[in-house]
Amino acid sequence: MNELRAFPTMLRIGFQELVAYRGEVLIWILSTTMPLIMYAVWSTIAQAGPIGRFDEATFAAYFLSTLVVRQLTSCWIVWELNYAIRTGSFSTLLLRPVSPIAYYAAENLGALPFRFLVLVPVVGGAWLFFRDLPFVLSPSRLALFFFTTFLAWLLIFLFQAIFGLLALYTEQSLSFQEAWFGLWAMLSGYLVPLELMPKVAVFARWLPFRAMGSLPTEILLGHLSDADLATSILTQLGWVVVTLILMRVIWARALLRYEAFGG
Amino acid sequence: MWRHLKIIGFLLRTSIAVQAQYRVDFLIQFALSFFWVFWNVAPLLLIYELKPTIAGWSRAEALLVIAAFLILKSLLEGLVMPNLNALVQHIRTGTFDFILLKPADAQVLVSASKVVPTNLVGFSAGIGLATWASVQLDPGPSPAALFLGVVMLMAGATIIYALWIAIICTAFWFVKIDNLSFLFSSIFDAARYPIGIFRGWIRAFLTFVIPLAVMTSYPAMAVLGKLEPGPTVAALSTAVLLLLFSRLLWRWAVGHYASASS
Numbered sequence: 001m002n003e004l005r006a007f008p009t010m011l012r013i014g015f016q017e018l019v020a021y022r023g024e025v026l027i028w029i030l031s032t033t034m035p036l037i038m039y040a041v042w043s044t045i046a047q048a049g050p051i052g053r054f055d056e057a058t059f060a061a062y063f064l065s066t067l068v069v070r071q072l073t074s075c076w077i078v079w080e081l082n083y084a085i086r087t088g089s090f091s092t093l094l095l096r097p098v099s100p101i102a103y104y105a106a107e108n109l110g111a112l113p114f115r116f117l118v119l120v121p122v123v124g125g126a127w128l129f130f131r132d133l134p135f136v137l138s139p140s141r142l143a144l145f146f147f148t149t150f151l152a153w154l155l156i157f158l159f160q161a162i163f164g165l166l167a168l169y170t171e172q173s174l175s176f177q178e179a180w181f182g183l184w185a186m187l188s189g190y191l192v193p194l195e196l197m198p199k200v201a202v203f204a205r206w207l208p209f210r211a212m213g214s215l216p217t218e219i220l221l222g223h224l225s226d227a228d229l230a231t232s233i234l235t236q237l238g239w240v241v242v243t244l245i246l247m248r249v250i251w252a253r254a255l256l257r258y259e260a261f262g263g
Numbered sequence: 264m265w266r267h268l269k270i271i272g273f274l275l276r277t278s279i280a281v282q283a284q285y286r287v288d289f290l291i292q293f294a295l296s297f298f299w300v301f302w303n304v305a306p307l308l309l310i311y312e313l314k315p316t317i318a319g320w321s322r323a324e325a326l327l328v329i330a331a332f333l334i335l336k337s338l339l340e341g342l343v344m345p346n347l348n349a350l351v352q353h354i355r356t357g358t359f360d361f362i363l364l365k366p367a368d369a370q371v372l373v374s375a376s377k378v379v380p381t382n383l384v385g386f387s388a389g390i391g392l393a394t395w396a397s398v399q400l401d402p403g404p405s406p407a408a409l410f411l412g413v414v415m416l417m418a419g420a421t422i423i424y425a426l427w428i429a430i431i432c433t434a435f436w437f438v439k440i441d442n443l444s445f446l447f448s449s450i451f452d453a454a455r456y457p458i459g460i461f462r463g464w465i466r467a468f469l470t471f472v473i474p475l476a477v478m479t480s481y482p483a484m485a486v487l488g489k490l491e492p493g494p495t496v497a498a499l500s501t502a503v504l505l506l507l508f509s510r511l512l513w514r515w516a517v518g519h520y521a522s523a524s525s
Contacts, residue, residue, distance in 0.1 A: 027442045031449040036465075037456070041310070044318050044460045051313055175291045182295075182302050191306045196313065 003102040010103055014110020022114070029118050032070055038191055039063035052195060053223065061133040062193060064126050065217040070190070071115050073153040073212070077104040078177045081164025086171075090258065101161055101251070108157060136222030144233075148216040151236050155212045158243040168254040188213025195223070208243075211236035270367055271375040278378045289381070296384035303336075303455060304329055304392070318459035325457050326396035327483035331416055332455040333389030335478055338420055339427075339451070341382025346374050347431045348444060354434050357522050370428075370513050397486065404486045411495070412486035418502035419478035425505035426473075432509075432516035454479045477501065 018025055042059040045051065054062070081104070084090040093100040127133070163180065166173040185191055187201070188209035197204065204210060215232055218224050224232060282289060307329055311322040320328075350373045353359040362372050397404055404412070430447060434440045450473055453461070458476035461469055470476040477498045484490040 024442055027446050031442070031446045033449045034452060037453045040453075040461050040465055041456055044462065045310060045314055048314065170287075172288055172291055175288070175295060179295055179298065182298060186302060186305065192309055196309075198309070198312065 002097045003099060006098050007102065007106055010098070010106030011110045014107035015113060016110075017107065018111050018114050025111070025114065026118070029071065029115065032067060032074075034185075034190065035063040035067040035070065038066075054193065054196065057130065057132070058134055058221065060126070060130050061135055061221060062214075062217055064123065064133065065135075065220050066190065066214065068119055068123065069149055069152065069213070069216050071119055072112065072149055073156050074111075074115070075108055075153070075157045075160050077101075077108065077157060078160035078164040078174070080104060080107075081161065082167045082173055085164075085167040085258070094258075101247075104161070105157060108153075134222075135220050137220075141219060141222070144229075145216045145220045148211075148219060148233060148236060151240055152212045152216060155208060155236070155239055155243060158240075158247050159208070159212075162243070162247055162250055165250050165254045168257045184209045184212060189217070190214070205232075206235060208239040211239050267368060267371050270371065274372070274375045275378050278376065279380055282380065292379075292381040293384065296381045300333065300385055300388040303333060307455070318457065320457040320459055323396045323399040324483060324487060326392055326399075327486055328457045328479050329455050330389045330393035330396060331419065331479040331482045333385050333392065334416065335419055335423060335454070336451070337382040337385035337389065339423055339448070341379045341386070342375075343424055343427050344444065344448070345377040345379050347427050348441065349373070349377055350431055351434045351440060354520070359520060360522055363517070363520075369517065370510070374424075374428075393486075400487070404488065408486050408488050411490070412482045415477075415482040415485045415490070415495070415498065418499050419482060421502040421506055422474060422478060425502070425509040428509035429505075429512055432512045435516040435519050451475065457483070474498075474501065 039059055039062075042054070042063070043056045046054060046056045046059055050058075081090075081100075084093060084100075090100070093103060096103070159180065160177065163173050163177045166176060186209075187194075187204045187207055190213055194201070194204055194210060194214060210232075215236060218232075219229065304326075307325055308322075310317065311325070315321070317325070350359070353362060353373070362369050365372060397409070426447070427444075430440065430443055433443070453469060454475040458466060458469060458480040466476075481490055481494065481498050485495070
């Protein structure tokens, strides 16, 4: 497998590209203000009394973890693919002996050390400010947190790759991504914890959005019973399998349509 | 002045004609804009299902804020952002030369050369929502309060425009500032909630540093008759001063334009 051999090098390239544009990347990272806004809103609401299992401290923990997960699972392959396909620079990527998707995956993962670096003061500061946040921090929970966060990244990455490849069929592939992000924000617990959604939204548990959103946070808060935990992770794995298959099918078909504009 | 108004009308007509060529894209964006209205309002309605009042704001009062938010966001995304992003492109590629050569004020040309008409959906939704919320208020707002609300909203729009011009002026030095605009719009996301919801330094930040409170909460408070004369005058003079400041900054920044090619 060329991909496996080249992956460490590609990771390093991804990291170096990031360092070259560090100022710009820092601003991108700072732009994740939504969890902070939602924390401000929900903590004010919870001041008068807890809502279900959520009191002020739980909201703080929930949105802090949401911010961390969002940072660690952040992806931009859809814009890169869309751009590469529209301008024809996709040809260069196709000529390489590794799959472009693997290249983009390495580029995205190469950003992780930098993101960790930015998150350390945020999490540390929040920790000092709030003192005891109601996290359940056993080693097994933490391991599950990082495992599900990785799968969440993989799902977000694969869906974005699929939308990016749709650029081979239609120029509107970024509109799909935009709509998809809107659905994700609503149904992933990004704005409203799924637990506090009205009863009709119970189906959201089974959609891919929770697997790409609040699942790691729910694990870290200890809000899931063992049975819940098992079914949730299985659902997440199920979505990973589905998107992997979808990805392969679309890759095989869409590539035949590539016309290499401007080549 | 009259000549510039005619130029603006002509620029906007051309811009719509250009976009009307891409019909499918236009239809998709049109459909999406309904979805975004729902997306913006739904969390607020959901929160008010859990509690009847939040930080002293009832549901109808908070709806006024989100209505102001929708109106300003539509202006921002429909009129302000597309133009000023295009300007950044001009500066980077050097085509800003052609704009400077034209016999009209460059700021007018770059501020009105592009419009995204699908934002009319959000704009009308904001007006509809404001009307619906005002009808629910008891006692209803007086005509004077409504008038002051509209004035405050215009002040909010002015502040947004002035801040944007100021952000864009930095492009004459830093060139690549697309993500600064992204940062601004993600901070603007906070404007959909009444300022009373925010506490401590966040509230101070959103009132004095990036005056989101002035943009969306003050118009709502004006309609509710809760806006004191002091803040009213302060907000209006901030708007005027920022506009003047951005104009001066613009003229100074254009003086530093060094062109890209040749």
